[in-house]
């Protein structure tokens with residue numbers, strides 16, 4: 001099963017490799033990982049999408065907490081988070097396909113951000129499942145290049161890292 | 164006061180109360196060594212190999228409970244410490260490793276003797292720091308020592324570039340340390356303690372299963388008090404030996420792969436296991452699916468990751484083992500009447516245990532012609548001081564030591580449990596002797612492992628460290644040979660050492676004394692001669708070559724499926 005966890009870390013030298021070493025050394029999977037500074041000085045937030053049963057997830061949580069640079073681990077496995085991902089998608093678009101691409105873009109409320117006679121580049125945001133959805137529809141038209149950020153997540157309502 | 168970074172590092176060590184360190188000089192620590200030249204408060208011991216220096220710092224830490232410190236130069240000096248760091252990490256030993264590093268502007272340029280030692284050691288350190296600025300030295304060292312010794316202890320590496328050692332700065336050592344993301348939970352939750360005592364009083368077949376955590380948190384006293392108060396049988400892991408006196412009626416000795424039959428049977432029939440600072444390692448549990456099938460489990464550990472890692476746990480208690488045990492004693496005292504009832508109800512269980520003890524005690528067949536290794540260990544116990552510290556290397560001799568040398572006091576056994584590092588024994592003993600110049604320090608080694616750090620004979624002689632080295636010589640990599648005998652049709656692939664070494668001459672070459680025993684009648688006199696020497700000594704015992712360590716739970720078998728005599 002897939003799980004999304006947020007990890008609040010000290011913005012210290014080497015913290016990303018500590019987390020990465022932990023996952024690889026203990027055989028945990030990383031499906032996606034995104035990191036950026038938070039609004040609080042000196043802190044960064046990682047969003048990690050991982051897989052495993054409950055016991056593995058418990059170990060991941062505990063092992064992350066054990067790292068000296070990790071301030072807090074938020075487990076969103078209970079669905080208590082809003083997740084968003086951004087994707088940049090370059091898709092072949094010639095002749096009739098051009099209209100089809102535009103229709104898909106419209107349905108998914110995505111945006112065209114670059115146009116050439118042979119291709120469109122699309123910016124799509126949303127829940128990772130929505131990104132999967134748009135990619136599925138665009139695939140038969142000829143996907144040239146896809147860049148996804150990986151999910152970021154924030155707790156609903158009061159559920160936050162310092163709330 | 165203004166001083167350079169190198170001097171500042173030594174001031175930090177002094178502030179931490181460090182008076183003995185181990186280390187090996189080189190280009191990127193030459194400034195540090197220059198500062199050491201004038202430093203009278205810190206005794207520096209020069210080993211003959213950085214690996215040995217690291218094990219010595221580890222042995223020092225295990226014997227004293229203080230943080231061990233080792234210095235190595237960048238590049239090969241630093242990589243030579245890795246085995247020692249991993250050994251300490253696996254057994255949660257508090258240590259600070261200071262490595263020289265190339266000057267900061269050169270880092271990342273493949274400079275001469277540059278390695279990314281922080282990267283190399285990341286999986287086997289509790290934490291690590293690179294000091295980039297002379298202003299950061301004091302606060303970094305304060306954090307390094309705090310992290311190394313607090314919570315579940317472990318090695319912390321500090322990478323110390325040469326230009327930072329040379330830079331001038333003002334020295335202020337912080338009084339306190341605050342790491343906002345690191346707050347180990349030491350105090351056991353009172354509700355959990357209450358529940359634990361209630362569970363114990365409800366049990367009829369309880370066992371305490373005690374690991375190295377009890378030694379690390381100096382919990383031998385409350386452990387013994389609690390066990391005796393409640394008549395709880397106690398078995399320990401290899402790392403837990405000494406935390407509960409093996410001479411006590413309630414002691415079951417060591418459990419696991421080469422543990423006592425009674426200990427493994429007790430675990431298999433127990434209805435409540437109280438795990439104390441132990442981590443359910445595969446050498447202890449045997450086959451997981453059949454481990455302790457009837458037992459509820461209480462697990463006390465300072466490290467939450469140890470809990471529910473390998474086995475299900477009915478009651479976790481996160482906290483310092485000593486704190487939790489003290490609270491449990493208080494809680495038990497609140498139930499005076501129930502307590503008497505409980506102890507009375509344990510009679511059938513204690514009778515079962517004593518029957519198992521009698522049925523298959525740890526033993527061996529004595530011989531009148533060849534020296535049995537077990538006999539040597541028993542004689543060593545008999546003839547050594549009450550408070551002697553024993554280090555072992557890794558292999559059969561290690562298990563015989565665990566089985567036959569009765570350990571009654573904490574911190575008297577130094578052994579590499581988690582990593583099983585051959586070459587550990589001799590330098591670890593050296594570290595312990597540096598800490599306790601007057602105590603008897605005995606290093607029990609195999610003929611294989613002793614050669615992995617034999618060069619430290621020179622350090623012992625030079626520094627007048629009178630370690631008594633015992634070599635149980637079977638001219639085999641005995642433990643591997645045993646597996647080949649039992650599981651590979653006696654195909655002794657690369658386990659016969661073939662070339663006999665003259666250890667007596669070798670001792671002589673280093674300026675130490677050597678004594679040789681070839682028959683059972685020699686054993687006592689050789690030990691007595693060795694112990695009466697003022698300096699370091701090698702005592703070599705030519706033992707029964709194909710003696711096996713028994714009993715044994717074959718890898719992957721259940722704890723109650725012990726091979727008793729093969």
Ligand SMILES: Cc1ncc(C[n+]2csc(CCOP(=O)(O)OP(=O)(O)O)c2C)c(N)n1
Pocket residue numbers: 556557558559560561583584585586608609610611612613635637639640641642643
């Ligand atoms: C550094 C290292 N290399 C290899 C091993 C694997 N190993 C475990 S025990 C053993 C044999 C040790 O032989 P010896 O030191 O003579 O002790 P004995 O078992 O004969 O008592 C070996 C090779 C190890 N534990 N450590």
Ligand SMILES: [Mg+2]
Pocket residue numbers: 609610611635636637638639640641
């Ligand atoms: Mg041997």
